[in-house]
Amino acid sequence: MDAQEPLLLHIPEDVERLIEERLILKDDVLKAIRKAEGGGAKFVNTANGRSLTPYRPKTVTYWVEYSRSGDRYLVHSAYSHRMGMKTGGGLTDGANSVSDAQWICHACQVPLEFQTVRLQYMQCIFPLDLPACPRCKSILISEELATGKMAEAEQALEDK
Ligand SMILES: [Zn+2]
Numbered sequence: 001m002d003a004q005e006p007l008l009l010h011i012p013e014d015v016e017r018l019i020e021e022r023l024i025l026k027d028d029v030l031k032a033i034r035k036a037e038g039g040g041a042k043f044v045n046t047a048n049g050r051s052l053t054p055y056r057p058k059t060v061t062y063w064v065e066y067s068r069s070g071d072r073y074l075v076h077s078a079y080s081h082r083m084g085m086k087t088g089g090g091l092t093d094g095a096n097s098v099s100d101a102q103w104i105c106h107a108c109q110v111p112l113e114f115q116t117v118r119l120q121y122m123q124c125i126f127p128l129d130l131p132a133c134p135r136c137k138s139i140l141i142s143e144e145l146a147t148g149k150m151a152e153a154e155q156a157l158e159d160k
Pocket of ligand 1: 138
């Protein structure tokens, strides 16, 4: 996509309230979608056709879940976290190695698989099994994780 091409967003009222509460700017939502549609990393949910893309301009990672509807991009949700993430020791073994077939990596066109990922915030590292692309190692952070456990851990570390 041409960087100058206008990109039309449709953000339903409830989603707009939610992203305001989460202190996410519409501008960041727009930039995230623009980057994803311009060839950046994104995941596609094969069950409902929605895309999910990470956008990390500075120290915060924004995730935007959206789908295309006509000439607009409908925003379903957006959330953020400050923890950094890295894939660690490859695929998890044994019973944990279930593939998360609902999500595929758009660039590689392969389903995500659970991998051991290290989340890092300040001086702390948290190993977790998360869905990630087995080829390019892109990691998917779900809304549930970002607004739940990760937010709690970030808060706890800042309060120290
Ligand atoms: Zn990939």
